[in-house]
Amino acid sequence: xxxxxxxxxxxxxxxxxxxxxxxxxxxxxxxxxxxxxxxxxxxxxxxxxxxxxxxxxxxxxxxxxxxxxxxxxxxxxxxxxxxxxxxxxxxxxxxxxxxxxxxxxxxxxxxxxxxxxxxxxxxxxxxxxxxxxxxxxxxxxxxxxxxxxxxxxxxxxxxxxxxxxxxxxxxxxxxxxxxxxxxxxxxxxxxxxxxxxxxxxxxxxxxxxxxxxxxxxxxxxxxxxxxxxxxxxxxxxxxxxxxxxxxxxxxxxxxxx
Amino acid sequence: xxxxxxxxxxxxxxxxxxxxxxxxxxxxxxxxxxxxxxxxxxxxxxxxxxxxxxxxxxxxxxxxxxxxxxxxxxxxxxxxxxxxxxxxxxxxxxxxxxxxxxxxxxxxxxxxxxxxxxxxxxxxxxxxxxxxxxxxxxxxxxxxxxxxxxxxxxxxxxxxxxxxxxxxxxxxxxxxxxxxxxxxxxxxxxxxxxxxxxxxxxxxxxxxxxxxxxxxxxxxxxxxxxxxxxxxxxxxxxxxxxxxxxxxxxxxxxxxxxxxxxxxxxxxxxxxxxxxxxxxxxxxxxxxxxxxxxxxxxxxxxxxxxxxxxxxxxxxxxxxxxxxxxxxxxxxxxxxxxxxxxxxxxxxxxxxxxxxxxxxxxxxxxxxxxx
Ligand code: SF4
Numbered sequence: 001x002x003x004x005x006x007x008x009x010x011x012x013x014x015x016x017x018x019x020x021x022x023x024x025x026x027x028x029x030x031x032x033x034x035x036x037x038x039x040x041x042x043x044x045x046x047x048x049x050x051x052x053x054x055x056x057x058x059x060x061x062x063x064x065x066x067x068x069x070x071x072x073x074x075x076x077x078x079x080x081x082x083x084x085x086x087x088x089x090x091x092x093x094x095x096x097x098x099x100x101x102x103x104x105x106x107x108x109x110x111x112x113x114x115x116x117x118x119x120x121x122x123x124x125x126x127x128x129x130x131x132x133x134x135x136x137x138x139x140x141x142x143x144x145x146x147x148x149x150x151x152x153x154x155x156x157x158x159x160x161x162x163x164x165x166x167x168x169x170x171x172x173x174x175x176x177x178x179x180x181x182x183x184x185x186x187x188x189x190x191x192x193x194x195x196x197x198x199x200x201x202x203x204x205x206x207x208x209x210x211x212x213x214x215x216x217x218x219x220x221x222x223x224x225x226x227x228x229x230x231x232x233x234x235x236x237x238x239x240x241x242x243x244x245x246x247x248x249x250x251x252x253x254x255x256x257x
Numbered sequence: 258x259x260x261x262x263x264x265x266x267x268x269x270x271x272x273x274x275x276x277x278x279x280x281x282x283x284x285x286x287x288x289x290x291x292x293x294x295x296x297x298x299x300x301x302x303x304x305x306x307x308x309x310x311x312x313x314x315x316x317x318x319x320x321x322x323x324x325x326x327x328x329x330x331x332x333x334x335x336x337x338x339x340x341x342x343x344x345x346x347x348x349x350x351x352x353x354x355x356x357x358x359x360x361x362x363x364x365x366x367x368x369x370x371x372x373x374x375x376x377x378x379x380x381x382x383x384x385x386x387x388x389x390x391x392x393x394x395x396x397x398x399x400x401x402x403x404x405x406x407x408x409x410x411x412x413x414x415x416x417x418x419x420x421x422x423x424x425x426x427x428x429x430x431x432x433x434x435x436x437x438x439x440x441x442x443x444x445x446x447x448x449x450x451x452x453x454x455x456x457x458x459x460x461x462x463x464x465x466x467x468x469x470x471x472x473x474x475x476x477x478x479x480x481x482x483x484x485x486x487x488x489x490x491x492x493x494x495x496x497x498x499x500x501x502x503x504x505x506x507x508x509x510x511x512x513x514x515x516x517x518x519x520x521x522x523x524x525x526x527x528x529x530x531x532x533x534x535x536x537x538x539x540x541x542x543x544x545x546x547x548x549x550x551x552x553x554x555x556x557x558x559x560x561x562x563x564x565x566x567x568x569x570x571x572x573x574x575x576x577x578x579x580x581x582x583x584x585x586x587x588x589x590x591x592x593x594x595x596x597x598x599x600x601x602x603x604x605x606x607x608x609x610x611x612x613x614x615x616x617x618x619x620x621x622x623x624x625x626x627x628x
Contacts, residue, residue, distance in 0.1 A: 047620045050618040105508065208326065211327070
């Protein structure tokens with residue numbers, strides 16, 4: 001198990017847990033959560049970054065070994081997402097970007113159409129694009145075709161902590177999309193993260209579940225373990241769940257004799 | 258279609274005092290639901306909900322943490338002109354009050370902006386009195402141009418403008434609009450707005466919708482609580498917010514629940530909004546509109562603000578002066594008296610002490626800079 005690395009965007013990651021920076025009670029918790037979670041990728045909203053403010057700047061709290069995944073939260077159109085991504089790169093945040101295009105302030109559901117547009121432009125500019133999306137197969141295939149490095153379907157609406165409500169659809173993406181699937185949003189419990197990993201998700205991204213837990217550090221550790229065991233179970237090959245019963249010794253073996 | 262048509266229909270609901278007809282069952286039902294309807298909102302605002310305030314607070318707190326985490330955005334208003342052509346019974350800037358009016362020059366705007374930006378604030382709300390003659394759109398635009406050099410988000414609170422004018426402002430980087438209806442009760446509105454274009458109830462009521470259409474990222478509305486029956490006013494405000502949210506899903510709709518404050522004149526409010534009532538209003542807003550921003554102004558005293566930040570508030574003003582040029586010692590006439598006079602660092606500390614994170618910057622202006 002020790003060498004099960006996740007290769008993405010030219011990097012090899014040993015942790016499959018991506019974390020966020022958005023909802024903590026203080027930014028100084030971030031390095032501790034990084035440590036407890038073992039995570040190597042951290043998403044940060046460009047709109048929250050203020051390079052001019054030494055004290056309140058989130059970036060100063062992110063340990064240098066982390067891969068920054070700036071996100072375009074706040075973007076309502078592809079055009080806005082592209083601008084935000086370029087700003088992030090110009091600000092020296094690297095070339096990874098999580099595309100978030102949301103035009104629905106009630107549920108914060110992503111706009112897949114605009115997301116495809118933004119992904120196409122940014123992938124062509126050399127960004128490693130990880131688009132946040134509603135789990136829709138044709139959108140995922142388009143994202144793959146225009147150069148996304150992975151897709152990030154939601155498990156449930158952001159901040160809802162409802163778990164893998166979109167399980168069936170995410171399962172289809174894992175089987176069919178032909179690129180890594182990172183489950184993002186909705187995961188509230190370690191067991192749900194484990195479930196996503198068991199299904200074959202390449203990674204999970206969480207924020208609310210850790211940031212708003214009573215003890216964020218303990219919760220970060222819990223997720224670290226859950227993601228690792230889910231992954232282990234996937235690699236071990238779960239007994240397949242079939243709709244039809246499967247006998248343990250072949251019933252039609254005689255046909256080939 | 259406009260919220261006006263909805264408002265006319267809503268007026269036939271059991272509002273204000275009549276909401277006494279709601280009972281414990283209605284409140285409990287509202288508390289158990291995830292998506293509340295107007296009846297639920299009325300129940301939560303009714304006298305029957307008073308024994309349930311703690312339960313409402315717990316739920317509001319949970320919802321707020323799930324959606325917003327511990328982040329509370331900071332901003333401050335900046336008054337650039339106090340000329341006003343209206344006569345509103347409850348405001349110092351009213352045309353009937355005789356005082357030396359002021360309007361900042363661009364150099365002064367720049368100086369004032371630098372002083373505010375030096376405190377770390379990145380979100381600014383530009384305010385003027387309502388005078389198309391003294392603070393026309395061109396002036397607001399010019400000010401916004403200066404402000405965007407200092408801030409990452411610029412919002413405006415000025416007289417109602419046309420769709421075209423809002424579009425023009427949005428195109429040059431203004432990204433938020435605040436428009437208080439003041440009073441939703443039409444009779445009271447007519448009585449309190451004695452003279453001037455503000456007498457046109459409908460022009461004001463439709464302004465936030467024009468703001469949404471013009472593409473402002475955030476639109477904040479509110480009633481000035483105390484001018485009329487608060488239950489009714491809070492109900493209409495929340496319904497207005499939901500109306501906008503349903504039609505303009507891309508716009509972040511926020512509500513501010515300001516209470517009436519002392520000012521130059523002698524008018525005193527009709528409906529006394531107690532602290533308990535204010536809490537009930539904020540909680541009802543949060544439960545009815547789980548994702549809306551809720552803004553708390555410095556009209557409220559420090560000790561109360563320290564409590565209210567746990568009940569669903571997502572934006573809070575800090576380091577406030579309601580005078581034109583007040584940040585650089587200009588010393589104009591305040592629009593009204595503020596109550597929480599704490600500085601930005603003090604509010605920041607208060608939030609940290611409360612386990613909350615002050616967010617100074619929550620947006621970047623994406624519009625091209627005007628040439
Ligand atoms: S409330 Fe506004 S419109 Fe009325 S007098 Fe005051 S500044 Fe003028």
